[in-house]
Amino acid sequence: MNDLDKEIILIKEKKNGLEKPSLLSEIFAKNGLENEIEGFTNEALSKIKFSLIIKPAIISAVALFISFFLDLSSVPFLGNISISIAKSIFPAWQPAQSDFTPFSFWWLPILTYLFFIFLAKLSYDKLKMEVLRTPASETIDRVINSYTSIIDSISTALPLIGAAILLISIRLGETVFLGLSVPFEIKALIILALGKLFEPVLDQLGVEFQNVVNHVKDLKERYFSRIQLENSKNLVNRINHQDAFPAPSISVDSISIVENFNSALENTVNLSNSLSKNFFSLNQLIEKINISEAVNSEKLNQLKIIAESISKAAASLNDERTVTGLKYLESIVIKR
Secondary structure: OHHHHHHHHOOOEEOOOEEOOHHHHHHHHHHHHHHHHHHHHHHHHHHOHHHHOOOOOOHHHHHHHHHOOOOOOEEOOOHHHHHHHHHOOOOOOOOOOOOOOOOOHHHHHHHHHHHHHEEEEEEHHHHHHHHHOOOOOHHHHHHHHHHHHHHHHHHHHHHHHHHHHHHHHHHHHHHHHHHHHHHHHHHHHHHHHHHHHHHHHHHHHHHHHHHHHHHHHHHHHHHHHHHHHHHHHHHHHHHHHHHHHHOOOOOOHHHHHHHHHHHHHHHHHHHHHHHHHHHHHHHHHHHHHHOOOOOHHHHHHHHHHHHHHHHHHHHHHHHHHHHHHHHHHHHHHOOO
């Protein structure tokens, strides 16, 4: 049983009808996952050897071998291979006599290819260190892209430099053109092909280290899913055994505080209702005033005349003759 299984399969003790994790399970819960991830990462990284680049590098190595047969000058162990191939294809052909020997660049693709392998080794060491420190897909992509950019820049820059030399040598004459510019441009184009064919080497490194990162991610997800399942089971067990715990006692002071709070809350609600009703009534009154007909000057004059008539009638009631007359009128009405 590995550390992760010990961590996930919690050792439990029965106490008061509840399942309680033991001290050993708590230690596993803290350190088990880290130990499992560290152990797996070290083991997986130890299995990733730099020799894995041999298989994806076969195509670029074949292109490097072919580059020996594409040269205008003499090549070690093969001689003037271009002239030999031309004579084998065209037996009656005779090479033109020239007063100069083209410059030999057979070593340029070899040195460039060795530099590409050196960059691959640097990327391998960088990936191994980064994955061991913090396994993350973003780190792998960043490292692979950086070294791929270096290889692509070198393989692209050499043909461009060769093209510039080629244009300059046209004015300098046949000797410089055929003796220096053309051989260099041929090897620069071969290096361009080597750079493009070498990219699968870095891609293979990225895939191998990405597998380790993916497996570490799966371990974490599986661990946390099982921990969540265990916590859910423990919660269900606690709910099922909730009746085993005595209900908490409530003091008299607590009851009094709760009653006072409820009373204050009810008063607040009643006050809010009263304010709401008063506001509604005031709003209706304002609306009636707004929709009522405006009082003009003519109506004010009529009201003034009526008020004056009422004042005169009220004043006449204070006259003694008027009062005596009203009494006689009252007696006559009663007799009748």
